[in-house]
Amino acid sequence: MTSTAQQRLLWRHVTVFDGIQTLPEPMAVIVEEARITTLVPMRDFDDDHAAGCREMARGGVMTPGLVDCHTHLVFGGSRADEFEQRLEGASYAEIAEAGGGIISTVRATREASEDALFEAALPRLQALIDDGVTTVEIKSGYGLNVADELKMLRVARRLGEYLPVRVVTTLLGAHALPPEFKGGSEDDSDGYIDLICDEMIPAAVAEGLADAVDVFCESIAFSVDQCERVFQAAEKHGLPIKAHAEQLSNLGGSALAARHGALSADHIEYLDQAGVEALQAAGSVAVILPGAFHTLRETQAPPIAALREAGVPMAVATDANPGSSPLFMPTLMLNLACTLFRLTPREALAGMTAHGAQALGLKESGRLYEGAPADVCLWHIDQPAELAYAVQPGRLRQRIFQGQVTTEASHDA
Known part of the structure; x- marks a missing residue:
């Protein structure tokens, strides 16, 4: 597991499936202290948001774990x-x-x-x-x-x-x-x-x-x-x-x-x-x-x-x-x-x-929203439907569990 304790993790220009639906525009996501602290459209994102963040990736599809x-x-x-x-x-x-x-x-x-x-x-x-x-x-x-x-x-x-x-x-x-x-x-x-x-x-x-x-x-x-x-x-x-x-x-x-x-x-x-x-x-x-x-x-x-x-x-x-x-x-x-x-x-x-x-009776899990637990997957795909469309191993780009990076593919971000 990659240690990311006390770090603010940032993703830009991601397509977000929030657990129920795909959000309509590219998003920026920030994780801190094992929670999603920022989930905003890229049009509303600025350098103040990014201050002190470690940039994790740009693009791809993000889903709940x-x-x-x-x-x-x-x-x-x-x-x-x-x-x-x-x-x-x-x-x-x-x-x-x-x-x-x-x-x-x-x-x-x-x-x-x-x-x-x-x-x-x-x-x-x-x-x-x-x-x-x-x-x-x-x-x-x-x-x-x-x-x-x-x-x-x-x-x-x-x-x-x-x-x-x-x-x-x-x-x-x-x-x-x-x-x-x-x-x-x-x-x-x-x-x-x-x-x-x-x-x-x-x-x-x-x-x-x-x-x-x-x-x-x-x-x-x-x-x-x-x-x-x-x-x-x-x-x-x-x-x-x-x-x-x-x-x-x-x-x-x-x-x-x-x-x-x-x-x-x-x-x-x-x-x-x-x-x-x-x-x-x-x-x-x-x-x-x-x-x-x-x-x-x-x-x-x-x-x-x-x-x-x-x-x-x-x-x-x-x-x-x-x-x-x-x-x-x-x-x-x-x-x-x-x-x-x-x-x-x-x-x-x-x-x-x-x-x-x-x-499973887990009220907070399985969703992406500000304040949600940071159990997150970033996928090497262009749209969420691809996860069901193709049976294809190796698409998991990053896996974050409780705010910690546990999987990080070697592909270029």
């Missing part, structure tokens, strides 16, 4: 063999019966030490940083017992202390039923929900490891009633909630989450109009995950037009995980959100800045 509001970056093992097996004709059921699927990741994650999980996650998180991310959410969900869920969350916290990125942690104990609670027709899913509510959530709170609680509300995971019990336990401990919902069917998980004031409902391919209206009424964010849709070759797209018509904010995230979205390039998600789901480039970029921050 990208916000990846839904990831599963901490996990053990790999599912590359299953990817190959599926392409050779094996079904998900056959792979699961052979010990694959999410349970294989659970097994590998349980066997891995905290150090091993940390070392494995570092390059994944670095890839997000190199593509402009300044804030990332990391979920647990591959431990499925108290000790290993907490282990994952400790690794996530450690990643945020080691790399220049803001890490928000989410406890996803209700991700899948662990093997020890399975018994054919005698599955004890209610017993596992008891464990989450009575032991896992209190333990995470006691160690200060969780910023939110998530559930997977789906027929292959947990019922609406079971998810509501988790929400109630989270609320009891003062934690906000999120939900994986309506990914494979419409159980009403998004509406349930909205009734509990959820930060977001994520995936939502099968969301109906009642669910859209519930999210709108609650002010919850719809998190769109095109990576999983692409990888799983799904055909049911989220109801983008209905969400747009209702004014529901739409976030975009990588869903980076070992099974359904082993994709660690946020700007690729901008392209996929546009090409697969028909978001506009402006909507997609807002989804990975202002609306991504909103999905």
Whole structure:
């Protein structure tokens, strides 16, 4: 990280996307003490503004630092063999019966030490940083017992202390039923929900490891009633909630989450109009995950037009995980959100800045305005739409996190 403490940093003639829209004329931006102190049109900028500043660059496109509001970056093992097996004709059921699927990741994650999980996650998180991310959410969900869920969350916290990125942690104990609670027709899913509510959530709170609680509300995971019990336990401990919902069917998980004031409902391919209206009424964010849709070759797209018509904010995230979205390039998600789901480039970029921050409950992040936190990216492009238009690494010119330059390309300014 380049030390810029106590310096005033200046950019001139930049095209600014402020998190919601592109400002209509070239701007000057000054950062000081980890805040944006000046954001003015160049026609109003003079030498008095520039006094004492270190000039960083001229031209290019400036955006808020990208916000990846839904990831599963901490996990053990790999599912590359299953990817190959599926392409050779094996079904998900056959792979699961052979010990694959999410349970294989659970097994590998349980066997891995905290150090091993940390070392494995570092390059994944670095890839997000190199593509402009300044804030990332990391979920647990591959431990499925108290000790290993907490282990994952400790690794996530450690990643945020080691790399220049803001890490928000989410406890996803209700991700899948662990093997020890399975018994054919005698599955004890209610017993596992008891464990989450009575032991896992209190333990995470006691160690200060969780910023939110998530559930997977789906027929292959947990019922609406079971998810509501988790929400109630989270609320009891003062934690906000999120939900994986309506990914494979419409159980009403998004509406349930909205009734509990959820930060977001994520995936939502099968969301109906009642669910859209519930999210709108609650002010919850719809998190769109095109990576999983692409990888799983799904055909049911989220109801983008209905969400747009209702004014529901739409976030975009990588869903980076070992099974359904082993994709660690946020700007690729901008392209996929546009090409697969028909978001506009402006909507997609807002989804990975202002609306991504909103999905994490971060009121100040994801926007550029005077007084905003100085989490900023400058890109080697001419207009913001290019970030979604092309899938092209190497466009990040400068990345500033908390007022400090963490990335500075060797290109001429």
